[in-house]
Every structure is written in structure tokens, then in C-alpha cells.
Amino acid sequence: MVTVADYKGLESAWCPGCGNFGILNAVKQALVGLGLEPHQVLMVSGIGQAGKLPHYLKCNTFNSLHGRPVPPAIGAKCANPELTVIAVSGDGDAYGEGGNHFIHAVRRNHDITYLVHNNQVYGLTKGQASPTSDIGFVTKTTLHGAPQPVSPLALGIVSGAGFVARGFAGDVEFLTDIIKEAITHKGFSLVDILQPCVSFNRQNTYEWYR
Structure with missing residues (x-):
């Protein structure tokens, strides 16, 4: 029987308190809860702090280019549907x-999570504004405040995704359930996870989300 210990990878280099730890724990628990062995799973990532997650899991992994994890993930699924x-x-x-890849992967309904x-x-890269930064969020690249953010859930829905959900890194139990449902969904599934950055986003904290 597979256990969480079977998925233990390298030691992490994330900041203490990083929301990524909650996501990593939820992913491990979801995979174990579904009875998936490490050799049955492929994790594909891009670049960034989130992109380090596959390094900390013992399973098949592929670290792609910035914004490009979706195309190799699709290729792997086409090559090995199981x-x-x-x-x-x-x-x-x-x-x-990776916005363009995201939209078209949803549209084609590839069976990936x-x-x-x-x-x-x-x-x-230490604190620049992202596409989802709140309006007015001041950073070194948005000295006068960030503009209107994209709405990931709405974008997924209007693009035709059959499974769209949002979780919170501070609620591992609920996030685990969401990830399990996303993996078992047949077709493209999007899970947008609210994840506090304790070093460079002092606005959207654990307390703020709760």
C-alpha cells in the first residue's frame, strides 16, 4: 500500500511559512488517497517557486521552460494515456x-490536471506584480499600482473547462479533496490555489484570506 513517505523527495528550499508547503502536503495526500503509486504519476512544472514542487516529490517529473509546462504535459498524456x-x-x-497554452489546453479538453x-x-524574482495582483498593488514594476487582474476561474469557465475549482494552501484537508476530484475528472481540470507568499506579498496573507 502506498504511503505519504513513498512520495518524499528532496528537501525544500522554500521560505519558512511559504504556502507551497500546504500545497505539497495536499498533493501527497491526494495521490495516496487515490492509491496512486509514484511510477503512475508525472508532475510537469514551469519556472518559479511553484516550479520547484516536483523536485520535492518522488515520482516521474519534468521541469520545463517558463510558462510552458502544459505542452509537455499534454504530450506525455497523449503518449501514455494511463x-x-x-x-x-x-x-x-x-x-x-503561459496564458495562451492554458486557454487552448482548456479548449481542447486534454485530460490533465x-x-x-x-x-x-x-x-x-523577488516581488514583481503578476497577472493576478490586486488592483493598486505596488511593486518595483507597478510603482503606481497594478492594473485590473485576470480572473482565472472565469477564464477557465469561458474557455470551456469541465472542472474549475479554487482552494487555499492554509486548508490542506479541503485542498486535498479538491485535488483528488480534479485528478479523477476526465478532461482538463483547473485548480487555482490561493497561496500566501510570506516574503514578497505582505497584503494577501493567511489572515487576509481567512
Whole structure:
């Protein structure tokens, strides 16, 4: 029987308190809850703090280019339909650089799960505004405040996604259930995860989300 320990990968380099820890725990618990063995799972990521998640899981992994995890994830699923394929991105990776891939993957309804760590900021490059930053959010790239953000859930729905959900990194139990449902859904599934960045987004904190 598979256990959470079977998915233990490298030690993480995330900041203490990072919301990514909650997401990592939820992913492990979801995979174990579905009875999936590490060899049955492929995690594909882009670049960013979210892109490090596959390094911390013991399963098949592929680290792609910035904004480009969806195309190789689709390719892997087409080559091996029995494989459980999960793409992982941050909000900039998914809705900025990778926005075009996201829309067309939804439209074509490829059978992959897309987990987006939405911390509303570019964390790896130290605090620039992202496509989901709140209106007026001041950063070194938005000195006069960020403009209107994209709405990931609405974008997924109007593009035709059959499964669209939002979770919170601070509620691992609920997030685990969402991820399990997303993986078992036949077709493209989007899970947008509100994820506090404790270093570069002091506005959208755990307390703020709760």
C-alpha cells in the first residue's frame, strides 16, 4: 500500500511559512488517497517557486521552460494515456507567460490536471506584480499600482473547462479533496490555489484570506 513517505523527495528550499508547503502536503495526500503509486504519476512544472514542487516529490517529473509546462504535459498524456499527468505553475507562469497554452489546453479538453499556485506576485524574482495582483498593488514594476487582474476561474469557465475549482494552501484537508476530484475528472481540470507568499506579498496573507 502506498504511503505519504513513498512520495518524499528532496528537501525544500522554500521560505519558512511559504504556502507551497500546504500545497505539497495536499498533493501527497491526494495521490495516496487515490492509491496512486509514484511510477503512475508525472508532475510537469514551469519556472518559479511553484516550479520547484516536483523536485520535492518522488515520482516521474519534468521541469520545463517558463510558462510552458502544459505542452509537455499534454504530450506525455497523449503518449501514455494511463499516466496520471499533473502540471504545476505559479500565477505568472500559468496566466502570464503561459496564458495562451492554458486557454487552448482548456479548449481542447486534454485530460490533465493543472495546479496553479496563485500568490499574486512573482516570488522567485523577488516581488514583481503578476497577472493576478490586486488592483493598486505596488511593486518595483507597478510603482503606481497594478492594473485590473485576470480572473482565472472565469477564464477557465469561458474557455470551456469541465472542472474549475479554487482552494487555499492554509486548508490542506479541503485542498486535498479538491485535488483528488480534479485528478479523477476526465478532461482538463483547473485548480487555482490561493497561496500566501510570506516574503514578497505582505497584503494577501493567511489572515487576509481567512
